[in-house]
Amino acid sequence: MTRTDIINSLIKKNNYTSYLEIGVQSGVNFKAIEAERKIGIDPDLFSKATNHCTSDEFFKKWKGLLHFDIIFIDGLHEYLQVWTDIINSLEMLNPNGVIVCHDMIPFDEMSQRVPRVTKRWTGDCWKAFLELKSKRDDLDMKVVDTDCGCGIIKFGEQKLVENPSYVYEEFEKNKKEWMNIITPQEFKDLYLC
Numbered sequence: 344m345t346r347t348d349i350i351n352s353l354i355k356k357n358n359y360t361s362y363l364e365i366g367v368q369s370g371v372n373f374k375a376i377e378a379e380r381k382i383g384i385d386p387d388l389f390s391k392a393t394n395h396c397t398s399d400e401f402f403k404k405w406k407g408l409l410h411f412d413i414i415f416i417d418g419l420h421e422y423l424q425v426w427t428d429i430i431n432s433l434e435m436l437n438p439n440g441v442i443v444c445h446d447m448i449p450f451d452e453m454s455q456r457v458p459r460v461t462k463r464w465t466g467d468c469w470k471a472f473l474e475l476k477s478k479r480d481d482l483d484m485k486v487v488d489t490d491c492g493c494g495i496i497k498f499g500e501q502k503l504v505e506n507p508s509y510v511y512e513e514f515e516k517n518k519k520e521w522m523n524i525i526t527p528q529e530f531k532d533l534y535l536c
């Protein structure tokens with residue numbers, strides 16, 4: 344199961360029509376998304392984005408004016424930027440909508456370091472997800488253990504993580520519980536039935 348499968352299955356199941364992707368690059372995922380209205384943003388002028396700008400610029404311009412059923416966050420993979428992208432996305436999300444965040448489970452300590460030191464890199468965006476899991480009991484957050492970890496955020500409720508640690512070794516020991524990691528089969532049972 345890939346990120347694209349997760350997004351397309353959520354669109355189909357919920358009859359979603361509007362989709363926003365933050366960080367499009369060559370469009371591998373964006374082109375394959377089956378939604379009526381798609382907006383993809385990326386500051387790289389060579390990317391396949393529909394809007395060439397940063398996520399901050401996009402939200403500043405369109406907040407309050409645009410709303411989406413599903414938003415995929417896969418732009419700059421750094422803690423503070425992903426935190427900001429999630430908070431801004433929640434404001435543009437329809438009440439029954441969903442946010443999918445890529446790269447929430449690093450391969451190892453090196454692969455999540457900022458600045459980047461490895462070819463295979465998730466960045467430290469897991470910290471933004473974990474912080475939300477410790478602060479927002481009005482959200483329902485899980486991570487599907489596939490394609491580098493696909494975080495799923497909906498409005499709902501959740502038990503908050505108490506005293507999370509942002510030291511990688513502690514995260515590694517506790518990640519299943521803290522991030523609420525589920526299998527692809529559990530994703531199907533919980534979100535697609």
Ligand SMILES: C[S@@+](CC[C@H](N)C(=O)[O-])C[C@H]1O[C@@H](n2cnc3c(N)ncnc32)[C@H](O)[C@@H]1O
Pocket residue numbers: 346364365366367368369370371372373384385386387390396397398399417418419
């Ligand atoms: C991992 S790639 C995206 C891959 C794509 N989502 C996919 O699944 O095929 C990350 C992209 O985010 C873009 N990016 C970097 N900083 C950004 C920002 N501040 N806002 C939006 N996109 C950004 C980069 O230019 C890069 O193309």
